[in-house]
Ligand SMILES: Nc1ncnc2c1ncn2[C@@H]1O[C@H](COP(=O)(O)OP(=O)(O)OP(=O)(O)O)[C@@H](O)[C@H]1O
């Protein structure tokens with residue numbers, strides 16, 4: 001009878017070539033069980049990929065890799081369960097105990113498309129089957145209510161000891177924004193400490209329950225307020241949004257430095273308004289220059305997550321509360337967003353696996 005060890009199976013799985021699977025996400029700990037009975041081999045695998053990535057094609061690739069690489073002639077069934085890994089951080093456990101990972105979306109400069117990226121990143125992760133929350137940490141210019149078409153007062157849930165706000169929800173994303181709480185006609189004059197206090201309350205006084213990813217849309221810039229915020233929020237990592245031109249890149253560099261100062265890893269750079277495709281001719285125009293974001297990523301040694309075109313449908317989607325990543329999943333833009341979201345998820349899970357040192361603490365079989 002065939003004898004398969006976990007490390008043998010792991011080595012075979014590492015040879016899989018699939019766009020939805022970064023083989024570095026596979027560790028001995030991913031292989032939960034191997035069962036050989038009569039002419040049937042069953043392997044149970046747990047992967048930190050979104051549920052949507054587990055297609056029948058991927059499952060067949062797992063089975064085939066065992067047959068080909070280990071010379072197994074029995075019927076092979078590979079069951080794949082998905083589970084996002086958790087960032088281990090004492091402050092996070094205290095403030096956000098049910099939240100596995102937190103992501104800041106930031107930019108050095110205003111108006112580069114941070115909120116657009118934050119919203120579509122959240123929606124894209126949720127579409128892939130992750131449990132996602134989004135906090136509008138831009139106290140001064142909240143845009144989540146408009147961009148996700150939600151503007152109600154959150155309900156209060158009365159615990160025996162304390163009251164908590166129930167986040168609103170749309171497109172499968174749980175939401176909290178100062179815009180839900182303040183009156184549009186009576187703008188609040190926020191001072192720095194109040195802004196970070198409000199964001200802290202969005203963490204502790206909201207019933208987030210279990211989340212794989214909680215995304216924070218930060219206010220633009222790298223001043224004291226932003227620095228206080230990134231020190232207040234227990235962050236797993238940050239995504240920096242830039243546009244291709246030089247002024248914006250200088251600001252993006254400042255953003256990266258700010259995260260370095262507080263030891264928050266930058267998960268990658270998104271270049272927004274990368275190019276424009278004329279709808280009538282299909283011709284591509286590089287309005288703000290070419291390749292600034294990818295050059296910056298290379299220079300700063302962080303991943304380049306992708307470039308998003310200028311497209312009036314993106315603005316219209318934002319203004320009408322219908323994010324592109326949800327409404328037109330087959331457009332190139334939505335696919336780009338989905339790809340960015342998967343890279344962010346992969347980057348986080350790779351870091352968590354590394355931090356947890358799973359390979360070292362586990363023995364074979
Ligand atoms: N790729 C794009 N194509 C077309 N319009 C876009 C694109 N990205 C963003 N926009 C539009 O540009 C405006 C600014 O975008 P957004 O609000 O996301 O930027 P921001 O960086 O969050 O701004 P702020 O610094 O004010 O918070 C919005 O109206 C948005 O819909």
Ligand SMILES: [Mg+2]
Pocket residue numbers: 114115116138143217
């Ligand atoms: Mg914004």
